[in-house]
Amino acid sequence: MARVKHFRELDVDITAFEAGMEISEASRRFPIEERYSLSDQIRRSSRAVCAAISEAWGKRRYPAHFASKLTDSQSEAEETRCWLQFASRCGHLSREIALELDDRYDKFIAQLIKMASNADQWSTTGNRN
Template sequence: MEKTGSYIKRARDLEVYKRAYAVSLDVHGATLAFPKMEQYALADQLRRSSKGICANLAEGFAKQTHSKLEFARFISMAMGSCSEVETWISYAFDLGYITQALRDEWLQSYAYIYGMLVNLREKLK
């Protein structure tokens, strides 16, 4: 299991959770500036998928006392949310709602987070 200098007691103690949470706050703030017509469509999807990574980690971590396989399943769902958010980022850029620099920054962050999720899932095997 991933260590951050002390015992991991909750999902929010995981480094991958901390990174995903920080980026999701950035995504949330940026999407508030999307056009009104996108607030319940693209912006909402982007916010929900970015937050879904942390939500899946939190739920799975809480269930790991019953089964490491169950936690691995939730990590896989977090990976799915990570892939989903990358898709919505591409749409946001292609529709002109975010800059190329922001797209590149977010895609790089989510690629790193995805790799962290893969590594965490592998450690459970």
């Protein structure tokens, strides 16, 4: 495993950030009546994926805390997938874009699960990372 010095260097954070930015941009085109019920919710959950990764990074000294925050990130990713489905079914996001983003979130979740399962390998105790 290559030495990672900052959470922004993690592939999962880089790709989740890009997906969150795409969702933020797309949600600006949702109808005004969806401002609080859908637009705000999907933006919050997609951004929270990265926020929880950054929190996990700060807690990596303690593998259980690190894994817990990665689980929070996974939970936010799952919520985002739910909102993507609503956006698509309501006609605010094309099915193609929603499915492509959903597939990316599926990959983030797999990465997060793998990281959480190997939390001790990311621990700063012993100076591994």
